[in-house]
Amino acid sequence: MDCLLGTSQALSDGDLGELEKTLEKQTVRILAGFYKGRPSTIKSTYKQKMATSAKAAKKTLKASAGALDQEVKGTFSTAIKTAVKEKADGYDKL
Structure with a gap:
């Protein structure tokens, strides 16, 4: 054509x-x-979003651990507290 x-x-x-x-x-x-020039802008935007998301996840994790702690007592409760504390601190690194 x-x-x-x-x-x-x-x-x-x-x-x-x-x-x-x-x-x-x-x-x-x-x-x-x-x-x-956009990669630096994209990085900073998503870094802020990841930090906000990590804080919310940490808060939720601690709240869940508190609720479990009220329901569960004994050795299992201690293991939950230890695991939650270790994992929650990992969210600060994000």
């Missing part, structure tokens, strides 16, 4: 493919420049 460029020139399928490749390359170059 031929496309007309203006009124007197027809483009072949090969020409269209070549034009498409050229446009894709130019688009990638333009977008690469745009996105080049």
